[in-house]
Amino acid sequence: MVYYESLLLLQPAASQEFIQSLKEKILETLDSFDGELKIFDKWGKYLLAYKIAKHSYGVYVLVRFGIPEKNRAEVVAKLKTIFGVRFHEEVLRFVIVLLGKNFKENYCRPDSLEDAPRHGGISTRPQKKNQDEQFSDQLLSESELLPDSSSVDSIDLADESNEKYIIDSEGEIEA
Numbered sequence: 001m002v003y004y005e006s007l008l009l010l011q012p013a014a015s016q017e018f019i020q021s022l023k024e025k026i027l028e029t030l031d032s033f034d035g036e037l038k039i040f041d042k043w044g045k046y047l048l049a050y051k052i053a054k055h056s057y058g059v060y061v062l063v064r065f066g067i068p069e070k071n072r073a074e075v076v077a078k079l080k081t082i083f084g085v086r087f088h089e090e091v092l093r094f095v096i097v098l099l100g101k102n103f104k105e106n107y108c109r110p111d112s113l114e115d116a117p118r119h120g121g122i123s124t125r126p127q128k129k130n131q132d133e134q135f136s137d138q139l140l141s142e143s144e145l146l147p148d149s150s151s152v153d154s155i156d157l158a159d160e161s162n163e164k165y166i167i168d169s170e171g172e173i174e175a
Contacts, residue, residue, distance in 0.1 A: 001066040003038070003103040004076070008083065009093040012045055012057040018090055019061065025082055026063060033075045035067035043109055052092045066103065 010019070023040050030037055043060040052058065067075045076096055083094040 001036075002069050002072050002101060003064065003066045003099040004072075004096055005099050006063040006065075006079065006083075006094060006096045008061040008063065008091055009048075009052070010059040010061060011053075011090055011092060012055055012059060014059045014090060019059075022061070022087060022090075025086070026065070026079070029075065029078050029082065030065055030067065033067055033071040033078075035065055035071070035075060037063070037065050038103065038105065039064040041109070046110075055092065058092055062107075062109075064099070064103070064105075 008022075019042055023037075026040070027037055029035075039062060041062045043062060045057050045059050048056055048058055079096060080094075083091045
């Protein structure tokens with residue numbers, strides 16, 4: 001028995017009925033070639049790194065299965081046809097990877113958007129700052145602008161009218 005893993009990316013609106021029919025079709029294909037389905041795990045909805053077919057999100061499904069070595073090429077070709085042709089509108093992307101003869105059922109599943117805690121809205125993209133926030137980030141803090149108050153008694157400032165103001169060590173403005 002040789003084991004494979006397939007990761008499917010489905011449209012974000014994929015229903016439970018569609019996912020169940022996909023599972024049944026995979027089981028039917030594997031049974032016809034004396035294969036066995038080890039894992040069929042719907043991971044959930046995730047934000048994509050880039051849009052695929054105008055979708056920013058997708059539902060991932062992990063499938064792990066075993067097939068006899070004599071039928072492996074035929075089964076993989078059949079599954080590629082199922083994912084790429086029969087369900088081509090619902091399956092955005094898929095990959096089938098050979099795991100080999102040593103199969104471990106443990107794997108690390110990433111957290112999906114559906115499993116994440118809801119704190120007033122989920123956003124995995126960095127938020128854009130408005131102009132005031134960008135400007136305030138560029139301003140230096142008062143401690144960076146003013147020297148240590150113990151070493152300076154007063155600082156001269158000039159405005160547009162070229163009148164001089166003096167700020168004493170307590171922060172009082174004198175004309």
